[in-house]
Amino acid sequence: MLTTRPRGTADILPGQIENWQYIEGMAAQVCREYGYREIRTPIFEHTELFVRGVGDTTDIVEKEMYTFQDRGERSITLRPEGTASVVRAYLENKLYAGPQPVKVYYIGPMFRYDRPQAGRYRQFHQFGVEVFGAQQPTVDAEVMALAMDFYARLGLTNLELHINSLGCPTCRTTVRDKLQQYFQPMLGELCPNCQSRYDRNPLRILDCKSSRCTELALDAPTTADCLCSDCQAHFEQVQLYMQDLGIPYVLDKQLVRGLDYYTHTAFEIMAPGIGAQSSVGGGGRYNGLIEACGGPSTPGIGFALGLERILLALEKSGKLPQIQARPLVYLIAAGDRAVRSSFSLLARLRAAGIAADMDYQGRSLKAQMKYAGKLGVRYAVITGEDELQRGSVMLRDMNAGEQREIPVGEVINTLGNR
Known part of the structure; x- marks a missing residue:
């Protein structure tokens, strides 16, 4: 229907x-x-960017991407996440040739064909940051601190920061072998998706949402059990810096994140009480992603936070701000000459940076006053024939219910001072 929006989308009114x-x-x-x-970055990219960057064993690539052929018969995908696009922009625009590290942020819509639920849509919005060219554990701590600082400023203080290390490619080879040994006797009990992941990427089994797969994976080897000495040292340093900043966290050995490109530090931020899916964002290191996309070996780290999930968490915790966009001043005019005078004054008020509006429906003086009350404006500037002859207006404080007559030339300064 022409009057119904597509499922999984929302109008923001x-x-x-x-x-x-x-x-x-x-x-x-x-x-x-x-x-x-x-x-x-563009809302759509070449499909291969996400297949290579996000990982062909992820749910995103296997089941959730909006992919289509354009008129040039090229495979195009609406971006399902932001990191791969930012990596592409970093490489294409040769940002690696400038001062390092490169620290950027983005805010915008993403698209995944998923089952809509509370705070989760098929078109959703993310705030994310990315850092390229810095390997030090201080950067890991800074990225997580930025996310938690952002939430704290919004008033969300009941969050849990879960962290883990996924190790380097050497560690991943070790954990891959151990996971295959662990799951081999129970392969037939895994869900069809996890059976296909057993050979390609058994680490994905730990991220499965199937209750049976979750149960079978309870005693499975974890990446934290298979870290090499360098990765273990890096992760310990990250934890020390987090402790220095006074940011509490939970060591979560089961945390693997949903994208293939993560290495070393991985983290997720939980907001208890917003539904079955309590995550409001997460991220981690992806030291091999830029190289996988055709660039030089470059360390990277970032996060993405879901704005819809943040709004839901703010609402559930009673921290959603009550913000109303309304004009500060409403001009009320009685008679044609007064309308012309008020319309001219309206332009001068706006030029002075004062939010103002007036009637455009030819309402009576009484109806204009009533409408100004409904708008919730702070001041009404009333002009009639008598005021025009005296070169003045009536300035009414709508909250106090008081009004006084002032020269029309003093309106802007009077309102500006208030």
Whole structure:
């Protein structure tokens, strides 16, 4: 139907968008303070970027991508996540040739064909950061600190930060062998997806949402049990820096994240009480991703936070700000000459940076006053024939219910001072 939006999408209406703008503004402010600059990438990319970057054994690539042929018979995919696109932009625009590390952030829509549920949509929005060219564990700590700082400024303090290390490719080979040995006797009991992952990427089995697979994996070997000495040392340093910052965390050996490109530090942020899916974001290191996409060997780390999930968490915790976009001033005019005078004054108020509006429906004076009350404006500027002759207006404080007459030339200064 032409009047029904596609399943898994949402209209963000006036009265709602102000909360989105508040969150996005807070994200931009935090990023500026941490030295991150904004980047914007296309909403669609060549499909191969995500197959190679995200991983062909992930649920995203196997089941969730919006992929189509364009008119040039090229395979195009609406971006299901932000990191691969930012990596592509880093390489294509030769950002690696400039000062390192490169620290960027993005805010925008992503697309996955998934089952819609509370706070999860097929078109959803993410705030993410990426750091390229820095290997030190201090960067791991900074990225997690930025995420937790962002949440704290929004008023979300009941969150749990879960961290783990996925190790390097050598560690992954070790854990792969051990997982295959562990799951081999019970291969027939795994779900069809996990049976196919057994040979290709058994680590994905640990991320399966099937209750039976989760039960079978309870005693499975973990990446934390298979870390080499260098990876273990890196992860210990990350934890020390987190302790120095006073940021509590939970060591979660079962945490593997849902994308193939993660290495070393991985983390997820949980908001208890927002539903079965309590994650509000996460991320980690991806030291091999840039090389896998055709670039030089470059360390990377980042996170992505779901804005819909953040809004849901704010609502559930009673921290959702009550923001209403409304004009500060409403101009009320009685008569044609007063309308012309008010329309001219309206332009001058806006030029002075004062939010103002007026009637456009030819309402009566009484109806205009009533409408101004419904809008919730702070001041009404009333002009009639008598005021025009005296070169003045009536300035009414709608909250106090008081009004006084002032010269029309003093309106802007009077309102500006207030």
